[in-house]
Amino acid sequence: MSLKVEVEQKVLSANDRLAAALRERWQERGVFCLNLISSPGSGKTTLLERTMERLAGRVRAAVLVGDLQTENDARRLSQYGFPVRQIVTGGTCHLEARMIEQHLPAVDRPDLELLIIENVGNLVCPSSYDLGEDAKVVLLSTVEGDDKPLKYPGIFRRARAAVFTKVDLLGLTDFDIERAEEHARTINPEILTFRLSNRTGEGLDRWVAWLEGEIARKRAAR
Amino acid sequence: MSLKVEVEQKVLSANDRLAAALRERWQERGVFCLNLISSPGSGKTTLLERTMERLAGRVRAAVLVGDLQTENDARRLSQYGFPVRQIVTGGTCHLEARMIEQHLPAVDRPDLELLIIENVGNLVCPSSYDLGEDAKVVLLSTVEGDDKPLKYPGIFRRARAAVFTKVDLLGLTDFDIERAEEHARTINPEILTFRLSNRTGEGLDRWVAWLEGEIARKRAAR
Numbered sequence: 119m120s121l122k123v124e125v126e127q128k129v130l131s132a133n134d135r136l137a138a139a140l141r142e143r144w145q146e147r148g149v150f151c152l153n154l155i156s157s158p159g160s161g162k163t164t165l166l167e168r169t170m171e172r173l174a175g176r177v178r179a180a181v182l183v184g185d186l187q188t189e190n191d192a193r194r195l196s197q198y199g200f201p202v203r204q205i206v207t208g209g210t211c212h213l214e215a216r217m218i219e220q221h222l223p224a225v226d227r228p229d230l231e232l233l234i235i236e237n238v239g240n241l242v243c244p245s246s247y248d249l250g251e252d253a254k255v256v257l258l259s260t261v262e263g264d265d266k267p268l269k270y271p272g273i274f275r276r277a278r279a280a281v282f283t284k285v286d287l288l289g290l291t292d293f294d295i296e297r298a299e300e301h302a303r304t305i306n307p308e309i310l311t312f313r314l315s316n317r318t319g320e321g322l323d324r325w326v327a328w329l330e331g332e333i334a335r336k337r338a339a340r
Numbered sequence: 341m342s343l344k345v346e347v348e349q350k351v352l353s354a355n356d357r358l359a360a361a362l363r364e365r366w367q368e369r370g371v372f373c374l375n376l377i378s379s380p381g382s383g384k385t386t387l388l389e390r391t392m393e394r395l396a397g398r399v400r401a402a403v404l405v406g407d408l409q410t411e412n413d414a415r416r417l418s419q420y421g422f423p424v425r426q427i428v429t430g431g432t433c434h435l436e437a438r439m440i441e442q443h444l445p446a447v448d449r450p451d452l453e454l455l456i457i458e459n460v461g462n463l464v465c466p467s468s469y470d471l472g473e474d475a476k477v478v479l480l481s482t483v484e485g486d487d488k489p490l491k492y493p494g495i496f497r498r499a500r501a502a503v504f505t506k507v508d509l510l511g512l513t514d515f516d517i518e519r520a521e522e523h524a525r526t527i528n529p530e531i532l533t534f535r536l537s538n539r540t541g542e543g544l545d546r547w548v549a550w551l552e553g554e555i556a557r558k559r560a561a562r
Contacts, residue, residue: 157379157380157381157461157463157484158379158463158484158485158488158491158492159379159481159483159484159485159488185491186464186491186492186493186494187490187491187492187493188487188490188491190487190490190491209494211433211462211464211465238464239379239463239464239488239491239492240433240462240463240464240465241379241380241461241462242408242433242460242461242462242465243433243462243464243465259381259483261381261481261483261506261509262379262380262381262382263380263381265410265412266380266381268409268410268412269380269407269408269409269410269412269461270380270408270409270461271408271409272408272431284483284513287483287509287512287513290509290512291506291509291539317513
């Protein structure tokens, strides 16, 4: 092995190199790529269902969804008319760029505009693995505790947006959404915040509008 | 390095060897050691607060609590009269036996009966690290989704008990607790299940009774 290769391997890990190649590909093709990260049960899959319902017929999208086990999420998501592929990690606590590369052909199409990756339910490890996305989005449900941005700063630092889900349950617990947003901005002053309820539909319009704006911007920048 | 050492290292990793030594120590001293594992926001710290309130003056307990960042949990827990030590992992997604060994002297006492370890909020990685505990207990809040035992089988397979928290919120989401328990037993037919609400106190009597029974059994087996 030459010194040059050794140095390169130190600077860019295998994952980062693969992620950079994916990112370049999305740039050339004008595809907006989203990496959704949260604890189990914060509502990633349900938000995807609500989002897919609204984007059907308007955006050419595809979904890759990661889980330790089961194909449940792909089954739930496949009814909206978009190609969906489950990545079963078999115990690995996060998705890696090589998994995206491997499973992409199952959902890709030449005129793709939006690729959504739903990561394994885990607020810690997935934040360290670049998947070539344009934006990481962290979900936090309003029953999880408003101190979580301070306790899990890694993902809040790296996320473009934080989505506070289950706002229909506010008031039933001692979760203070103002405080949660303040904590998120303490960690990351630039972070966008959304408040929504997959159950009542509250806040979904703004979320979908943001997504469509990002998709249009990415296509225009080709 | 001799072949014998190499083989031993293959069979027992450094973590497992250290965990085995801790387990042996608890066996000799008659200390019951619990390892609490769940996603962020399932109510581990609040359950500990409710448990400490009830055990105060009756059991000689100590608490080690892991988080990526902040000393918030130790502050919350320190008001119940038991020694508490925060283990800030600085980004590591789980506790390891060497961290227990390192922080134990801060909370240990010769007549200790119960050591509770609150792991980092993560349903995946902590399940793979033996901390020398007598029992892993997994918490799942009833707003997280009843399919979680199937999606995160590792921890449900290894746990002695599953505690379903926030049962006061049942009916406000589509979480079906019977189905969640059934899924948990599909993964682990021997698993004990508890239903409780830290908010209303429902189910806490049975949980504390179980804990006191285990503490008594462990002391008697010295």
